Amino acid sequence: MSERMQDKSMPHWVKAIAIGVWFIPLFITWIKPDLMDFPTWASMTLSGIAMGCLIFLMAVGLTIIFGLMDVLNFAHGVFFTIGAFIGWKLFNTLLLEWVESDGFLLNIAAITLAIIVASLVNILLGILMERIIIRKTYGDHLKQILVTMGVGIIVVELIRIIGSAEVETFIIPGWFTEAFFIGEVMVIRYQLFSILMGLLFFVLIQWFLNSTKIGLIVRAGVENPQMIKAMGYNLNKVFTGIFAMGAVLAGIGGLIWAGFEENVDAAMGDHNLIYAFVVVIIAGLGSVKGSIIGAIMVGIFFNYVAFFVPQLAAGSLIILMCIILMLKPSGLFPQK
Amino acid sequence: MNASLTPVVQARLLARDNRIKSPATIFPLMGLFVFLVLPLFGPSYFTIDLAVKVLIFGVFAATFDVMLGYTGVLSFGHSMFFGFGAYSCAMLFREIPDSPVLAIALAFVIAAVISAIVASLMAFFSLRVVAIFFAMITLAFASFTEILAIQLSSVTGGEDGITMQLPYFFDLSYELTGSLTGQTLLYYFILVICVLMFSLMLRFTNSPFGRVLKSIRENEDRSEALGYKTFYFRLFSIVFSCILASFCGILFALWLSFVSPESTLGIPITLNVLIMVLIGGMGTLYGGIIGSFILQLLEGGLPQLRIIADEQFPQYPWLGDITGRWLLLFGLLFVLIVFFFPSGIIGWLKQRFQKSPT
Amino acid sequence: MKDDTILRLKEVHTHVNHHHILQGMNFEVISGRVTTLLGRNGAGKTSTLRTIMGVYKANSGEIEFDGEQIRGAESFEVARKGVGYVPESQAIFYHLTVEENMTLAMLKNDDSTKARCEKTLALFPDLKKYWRSKGGVLSGGQRQMLAIARAMVNDNKLLLIDEPSKGLAPILTEALIESFNELKKTETIILVEQNFHMATSCGDDYYIIDDGRVVHSGQIEDLKHNEKLKKNFLGIG
Numbered sequence: 001m002s003e004r005m006q007d008k009s010m011p012h013w014v015k016a017i018a019i020g021v022w023f024i025p026l027f028i029t030w031i032k033p034d035l036m037d038f039p040t041w042a043s044m045t046l047s048g049i050a051m052g053c054l055i056f057l058m059a060v061g062l063t064i065i066f067g068l069m070d071v072l073n074f075a076h077g078v079f080f081t082i083g084a085f086i087g088w089k090l091f092n093t094l095l096l097e098w099v100e101s102d103g104f105l106l107n108i109a110a111i112t113l114a115i116i117v118a119s120l121v122n123i124l125l126g127i128l129m130e131r132i133i134i135r136k137t138y139g140d141h142l143k144q145i146l147v148t149m150g151v152g153i154i155v156v157e158l159i160r161i162i163g164s165a166e167v168e169t170f171i172i173p174g175w176f177t178e179a180f181f182i183g184e185v186m187v188i189r190y191q192l193f194s195i196l197m198g199l200l201f202f203v204l205i206q207w208f209l210n211s212t213k214i215g216l217i218v219r220a221g222v223e224n225p226q227m228i229k230a231m232g233y234n235l236n237k238v239f240t241g242i243f244a245m246g247a248v249l250a251g252i253g254g255l256i257w258a259g260f261e262e263n264v265d266a267a268m269g270d271h272n273l274i275y276a277f278v279v280v281i282i283a284g285l286g287s288v289k290g291s292i293i294g295a296i297m298v299g300i301f302f303n304y305v306a307f308f309v310p311q312l313a314a315g316s317l318i319i320l321m322c323i324i325l326m327l328k329p330s331g332l333f334p335q336k
Numbered sequence: 337m338n339a340s341l342t343p344v345v346q347a348r349l350l351a352r353d354n355r356i357k358s359p360a361t362i363f364p365l366m367g368l369f370v371f372l373v374l375p376l377f378g379p380s381y382f383t384i385d386l387a388v389k390v391l392i393f394g395v396f397a398a399t400f401d402v403m404l405g406y407t408g409v410l411s412f413g414h415s416m417f418f419g420f421g422a423y424s425c426a427m428l429f430r431e432i433p434d435s436p437v438l439a440i441a442l443a444f445v446i447a448a449v450i451s452a453i454v455a456s457l458m459a460f461f462s463l464r465v466v467a468i469f470f471a472m473i474t475l476a477f478a479s480f481t482e483i484l485a486i487q488l489s490s491v492t493g494g495e496d497g498i499t500m501q502l503p504y505f506f507d508l509s510y511e512l513t514g515s516l517t518g519q520t521l522l523y524y525f526i527l528v529i530c531v532l533m534f535s536l537m538l539r540f541t542n543s544p545f546g547r548v549l550k551s552i553r554e555n556e557d558r559s560e561a562l563g564y565k566t567f568y569f570r571l572f573s574i575v576f577s578c579i580l581a582s583f584c585g586i587l588f589a590l591w592l593s594f595v596s597p598e599s600t601l602g603i604p605i606t607l608n609v610l611i612m613v614l615i616g617g618m619g620t621l622y623g624g625i626i627g628s629f630i631l632q633l634l635e636g637g638l639p640q641l642r643i644i645a646d647e648q649f650p651q652y653p654w655l656g657d658i659t660g661r662w663l664l665l666f667g668l669l670f671v672l673i674v675f676f677f678p679s680g681i682i683g684w685l686k687q688r689f690q691k692s693p694t
Numbered sequence: 695m696k697d698d699t700i701l702r703l704k705e706v707h708t709h710v711n712h713h714h715i716l717q718g719m720n721f722e723v724i725s726g727r728v729t730t731l732l733g734r735n736g737a738g739k740t741s742t743l744r745t746i747m748g749v750y751k752a753n754s755g756e757i758e759f760d761g762e763q764i765r766g767a768e769s770f771e772v773a774r775k776g777v778g779y780v781p782e783s784q785a786i787f788y789h790l791t792v793e794e795n796m797t798l799a800m801l802k803n804d805d806s807t808k809a810r811c812e813k814t815l816a817l818f819p820d821l822k823k824y825w826r827s828k829g830g831v832l833s834g835g836q837r838q839m840l841a842i843a844r845a846m847v848n849d850n851k852l853l854l855i856d857e858p859s860k861g862l863a864p865i866l867t868e869a870l871i872e873s874f875n876e877l878k879k880t881e882t883i884i885l886v887e888q889n890f891h892m893a894t895s896c897g898d899d900y901y902i903i904d905d906g907r908v909v910h911s912g913q914i915e916d917l918k919h920n921e922k923l924k925k926n927f928l929g930i931g
Binding site: 066072136141142143144145146147149150151152153154156157158160161274277278280281285310311312314315317318321325329330 | 410461464465466467468469471472473475476477479480481483484487488489607610614654661663664666667668670671674675678
């Protein structure tokens with residue numbers, strides 16, 4: 001592709017509007033409480049942030065993997081689905097009692113165990129996928145897109161065969177299903193849990209990137225892979241690790257998302273992958289900070305629209321994407 | 337001095353002779369002949385249906401090839417345009433049921449206009465962002481368009497779609513002569529439009545315009561240096577491809593007399609044409625038709641495979657599981673072709689029977 | 695000063711994207727001396743450095759470095775064998791601080807490397823001043839210094855430096871020449887330069903490259919006053 005036009009940097013008034021727009025619904029609760037009252041707004045916003053945090057877990061993996069090695073994995077959604085299915089299987093069989101109880105410790109133990117198992121499976125799968133398939137497609141974007149799409153289709157079908165072809169119910173651990181009130185606002189514990197996990201991993205990823213040597217290598221590699229190699233670093237090994245890390249994150253996102261929606265189905269990964277793509281599109285390639293901001297934006301926007309016009313919730317994301325792309329075609333915080 | 341032909345003219349005549357006699361002309365003509373006479377043999381519905389699907393999706397795949405193989409743009413949004421055409425037709429039939437001819441004509445016009453607008457937007461974006469980013473954007477758009485169609489059920493009939501009342505002259509009950517019915521008429525209508533569209537695409541890609549396109553695909557910077565405003569070429573090519581794609585949607589709606597989000601807007605539709613183009617060969621137009629033929633055969637023949645697996649190898653139930661899932665084999669086929677036959681059947685044939693260049 | 699040949703290229707051919715850019719490169723670099731590669735734009739000078747570094751993979755020929763055959767080696771392998779690279783666009787990491795750029799550059803964390811780091815910072819005091827600033831805020835001259843500093847911290851046997859004076863104001867070029875003359879005392883350098891003044895001030899040997907191969911070579915001293923050569927191959931005068 002010949003030189004792209006340079007993105008103009010956003011003037012300040014545009015930034016102000018961009019931030020202010022999100023507070024319009026809050027404003028509505030003040031002037032027209034019968035349309036939407038404050039507790040409803042708070043509940044919606046909380047839901048939106050929780051949804052955003054879970055999409056973030058998939059999006060951040062995608063964006064770092066692309067930033068680092070120029071690889072776009074259209075099969076990334078399978079890790080999400082696998083995480084969810086492993087959680088579902090474990091919660092329905094081995095950990096059934098732990099999950100059905102209302103005790104915090106048992107619940108947390110169940111969740112932790114599920115996350116560990118899901119992560120181990122995803123690490124293995126991620127390493128295999130990277131070694132066997134992705135390696136063969138370096139540098140050829142078209143091939144990458146096609147091959148990863150094909151592999152994605154195959155794995156989803158395998159999940160249908162091995163796991164389940166139906167939509168299955170996912171049990172949320174008892175303690176987390178309870179809600180409590182802050183003033184008039186109802187808060188479900190599971191929502192807070194999702195938000196906490198998202199923020200926890202955001203902090204962990206930032207720490208990893210900013211305070212470890214490997215993180216430094218990754219950040220440099222995202223900016224200029226050729227140069228970091230010429231400085232003596234074998235990016236190939238780093239990449240396998242990062243790919244596996246992306247898989248683990250997606251799996252955790254999927255596991256928690258299953259509880260959010262209270263069901264699992266083989267197509268959930270692909271469905272959410274689209275949302276993750278939207279986040280990456282909005283955030284710009286390679287940016288972790290952009291991913292969390294973009295993810296929360298998408299989550300909140302989705303929930304706001306869903307409140308007023310439920311049918312347009314998904315479709316309205318098109319508008320969000322268009323507006324942002326018009327302002328900044330490479331996304332809000334592109335690192336490349 | 338007698339008026340003998342110059343060497344250049346002689347070479348041109350020779351090349352034209354070669355072209356006319358070459359397989360590249362003979363096979364398509366043979367294929368066309370088969371399509372022309374097929375209904376006269378009173379075939380089963382299954383056969384005619386297969387033929388129509390091969391035609392429509394073959395041409396649809398060819399339009400996709402114009403974008404991917406000739407213009408070098410990978411877009412997952414092609415299903416959107418197919419859906420635009422299909423839904424325009426269905427909705428017009430619903431609104432003006434008394435004048436089907438007008439409805440069909442208007443459908444073409446409206447589909448063309450909508451496609452032109454959306455395709456122009458797409459072309460604009462394809463210039464501003466990296467190819468992979470663009471692929472993601474089109475995927476998201478196509479996905480959300482399908483969801484919109486499902487959600488806006490008052491307008492689009494939702495998941496159940498819209499059933500169309502075909503005009504009498506296209507209906508199965510209208511008897512012409514012998515075994516030829518209104519449906520046969522519809523078949524020929526579709527055939528004519530498809531041949532027209534395909535010829536248009538052939539002319540387009542073999543024209544000087546098409547050659548410029550090829551040079552842009554191979555080396556954009558050089559083309560720009562040579563003075564071609566690459567953007568306008570791309571824009572025209574993309575809009576052209578998408579408008580024709582929407583026409584394919586119209587034909588599909590007419591044949592099935594039914595549209596639904598799943599059959600006209602789903603991502604699998606784009607994946608199907610993608611694999612058709614891959615099987616046949618990118619950048620060849622005919623590859624789309626060949627790929628369409630093979631894919632329809634495979635899809636139709638799969639239940640047979642399942643029966644074989646169940647009867648011959650009952651001790652391996654998983655074989656039955658695997659062959660029962662079309663998508664699984666589809667995915668495998670996809671990956672295998674990309675790795676081992678990236679230039680498709682036509683590319684492979686060209687390599688096998690490579691004549692030395694003049 | 696030892697008179698060993700530390701790098702030898704024999705009939706090296708490189709193809710990039712159907713372009714045959716190196717068409718039989720032959721030259722030698724002697725340890726302890728500055729070898730300059732001269733020639734017009736597009737002659738193949740940068741491609742030569744890239745080929746040595748492993749960024750481009752040579753298709754045929756021999757590249758012998760310190761007794762080892764390195765044709766086909768990955769760039770990180772070449773770097774670890776003791777080759778430092780300062781590319782044409784400096785390629786510093788703009789989103790990383792000067793400190794982080796230097797940390798990445800240091801392949802070993804031992805005392806000698808730290809000592810070299812201190813020495814480099816003494817040579818380029820501006821880098822110490824902007825230690826915690828991101829690479830993106832540095833000026834052109836400072837970026838060049840950072841790029842060179844990165845290559846200096848390791849115990850490199852050879853430095854590949856590509857057009858360091860490009861885009862620099864003349865006064866900065868003078869400063870650069872001074873630092874190079876310091877550098878020369880301990881490093882072996884291959885210097886690609888279009889700036890004739892810089893090349894002649896720092897260089898010891900020269901190879902003039904055209905169309906992917908060497909068309910003339912010798913010692914800088916002789917080139918300085920050879921008007922005919924300068925005009926024919928470098929377009930000067």
